[in-house]
Amino acid sequence: MAQEDVFKKIVSHCKEYGFVFPSSDIYDGLGAVYDYGQNGVELKNNIKQYWWKSMVLLHENIVGIDAAIFMHPTTWKASGHVDAFNDPLIDNRDSKKRYRADVLIEDQIAKYDEKIDKEVAKARKRFKEQFDEAQYRATSPRVLELAAQREALHERYSKAMNAGDLGELRQIILDEEIVCPISGTRNWTEVRQFNLMFSTEVGSTAEGASKIYLRPETAQGIFVNYLNVQKTGRMKLPFGIAQIGKAFRNEIVARQFIFRMREFEQMEMQYFVKPGTELDWFARWKETRMKWHQALGFGAENYRFHDHEKLAHYANAASDIEFHMPFGFKEVEGIHSRTNFDLSQHAKYSGKKIEYFDPETNESYTPYVIETSIGVDRMFLSVMCHSYEEEQLEGGDTRVVLHLPAALAPVKLAVMPLVKKDGLPEKAEEIIRNLRFHFNCKYDEKDSIGKRYRRQDAIGTPFCVTVDHDTLKDNCVTLRYRDSMKQERVPIDSLQAIIEDQVSITSLLKKLL
Numbered sequence: 258m259a260q261e262d263v264f265k266k267i268v269s270h271c272k273e274y275g276f277v278f279p280s281s282d283i284y285d286g287l288g289a290v291y292d293y294g295q296n297g298v299e300l301k302n303n304i305k306q307y308w309w310k311s312m313v314l315l316h317e318n319i320v321g322i323d324a325a326i327f328m329h330p331t332t333w334k335a336s337g338h339v340d341a342f343n344d345p346l347i348d349n350r351d352s353k354k355r356y357r358a359d360v361l362i363e364d365q366i367a368k369y370d371e372k373i374d375k376e377v378a379k380a381r382k383r384f385k386e387q388f389d390e391a392q393y394r395a396t397s398p399r400v401l402e403l404a405a406q407r408e409a410l411h412e413r414y415s416k417a418m419n420a421g422d423l424g425e426l427r428q429i430i431l432d433e434e435i436v437c438p439i440s441g442t443r444n445w446t447e448v449r450q451f452n453l454m455f456s457t458e459v460g461s462t463a464e465g466a467s468k469i470y471l472r473p474e475t476a477q478g479i480f481v482n483y484l485n486v487q488k489t490g491r492m493k494l495p496f497g498i499a500q501i502g503k504a505f506r507n508e509i510v511a512r513q514f515i516f517r518m519r520e521f522e523q524m525e526m527q528y529f530v531k532p533g534t535e536l537d538w539f540a541r542w543k544e545t546r547m548k549w550h551q552a553l554g555f556g557a558e559n560y561r562f563h564d565h566e567k568l569a570h571y572a573n574a575a576s577d578i579e580f581h582m583p584f585g586f587k588e589v590e591g592i593h594s595r596t597n598f599d600l601s602q603h604a605k606y607s608g609k610k611i612e613y614f615d616p617e618t619n620e621s622y623t624p625y626v627i628e629t630s631i632g633v634d635r636m637f638l639s640v641m642c643h644s645y646e647e648e649q650l651e652g653g654d655t656r657v658v659l660h661l662p663a664a665l666a667p668v669k670l671a672v673m674p675l676v677k678k679d680g681l682p683e684k685a686e687e688i689i690r691n692l693r694f695h696f697n698c699k700y701d702e703k704d705s706i707g708k709r710y711r712r713q714d715a716i717g718t719p720f721c722v723t724v725d726h727d728t729l730k731d732n733c734v735t736l737r738y739r740d741s742m743k744q745e746r747v748p749i750d751s752l753q754a755i756i757e758d759q760v761s762i763t764s765l766l767k768k769l770l
């Protein structure tokens with residue numbers, strides 16, 4: 258099945274099984290805004306817990322905060338968002354569709370890569386075992402020509418972006434003969450800057466009101482609280498502040514389901530370090546964060562780092578962790594070395610001294626910052642994409658199963674009476690009563706056992722138990738495993754011990770040490 262079709266299926270699966278709904282669905286939705294349903298919220302909460310505990314529980318020197326979404330408007334002046342949090346946009350006059358100019362060009366660069374990959378695949382087919390890919394890439398005239406065109410375009414694009422040269426961005430789109438995917442024409446407007454922050458007004462009268470913004474990132478809530486936390490927590494460098502919360506961006510191109518939303522959630526950690534040690538910490542945090550992702554067991558080959566060539570003017574290193582989504586390798590997390598830019602800017606704009614007194618060297622300085630910033634929703638999407646499978650079973654049957662890591666699954670155990678009588682429902686409820694304090698259990702008595710198993714497979718429940726007539730005599734149940742579909746008879750008393758360890762967030766956290 259084409260990857261595009263797989264993705265469409267995942268999106269409809271998310272809706273059908275209560276994971277993600279379009280926002281205000283009865284009014285036909287709101288662009289790039291989504292609601293999480295009864296299963297989605299559990300999975301999302303589990304992802305957040307995994308992250309939070311990996312930061313705050315496993316690190317003696319990382320503490321959490323929960324800052325407000327609204328902040329003093331000067332915050333965004335100081336951070337640079339008022340002046341520079343822009344995307345270059347361009348409209349097609351025929352389709353009236355709006356695009357990000359940088360995205361159009363990046364897609365064009367990706368097309369060169371695809372062409373090169375196609376040439377390589379063709380050659381592999383032709384030369385079979387004798388094929389030496391590295392040599393082919395280095396010598397094939399066609400590949401070299403495409404690579405040179407790609408490089409030239411990439412360089413021109415980077416230069417234009419770094420210089421903020423909007424005219425040049427438009428010229429690149431024209432020279433590369435990029436067409437609008439809807440109208441198929443090259444009838445483009447000028448490129449304009451578009452600020453991504455949502456604004457609103459605080460205050461009751463028009464005269465007394467002032468313009469404030471919905472935060473476009475959670476990080477600034479941490480920077481403006483640096484002194485509060487450092488002083489009240491008597492924190493010594495290096496130390497970190499972690500936060501999970503909503504962020505808002507008026508994205509021009511809202512695409513790919515919950516990958517790019519206008520209201521989304523971030524999990525960010527700012528790590529304050531002594532100047533000069535930041536690149537060392539940057540390397541360490543890259544490794545720590547990659548380990549966190551890989552502990553989920555999705556396979557190391559599905560992740561890669563993408564080191565930024567184009568750095569923001571205040572950063573001295575930046576790298577993304579990309580995950581293999583059905584639509585290619587895409588950023589799920591950014592790790593940035595932000596120097597002392599944010600704290601210095603807030604010191605300048607607030608007039609407050611924001612420094613750290615180092616008792617070891619007896620000097621005061623502005624700490625440097627390494628940040629790790631991951632989108633909860635993108636993480637959710639990567640978990641969903643990797644877990645979804647339409648499995649062919651023996652005998653020609655198929656089942657849709659979510660191979661969610663057990664620690665993230667919304668429901669851990671489904672308890673099912675074989676029939677709705679003879680005291681079996683009561684026995685099933687008794688099992689749930691005893692286990693529900695330890696993990697999320699659900700009772701299910703509707704339809705045949707086979708259908709009930711399928712329903713649980715579709716939401717990723719790792720364990721099901723069936724209560725039958727023998728259970729009333731021997732206090733044993735049939736335990737069924739989601740992935741292998743194997744079944745075994747086990748005593749009710751042993752269920753907690755068998756299941757609890759595998760479904761707890763602790764099982765994941767232990768892999769990080």
Ligand code: ATP
Nearest residue numbers: 508516517518521588589590591630631632634635
């Ligand atoms: P992109 O280049 O995809 O727009 P970004 O580099 O602007 O992302 P950051 O500002 O570094 O993203 O934000 C950190 C993380 O927040 C991203 O890695 C991503 O997981 C998440 N994120 C950013 N924008 C969105 C969005 N519109 N919808 C969902 N998640 C987002």
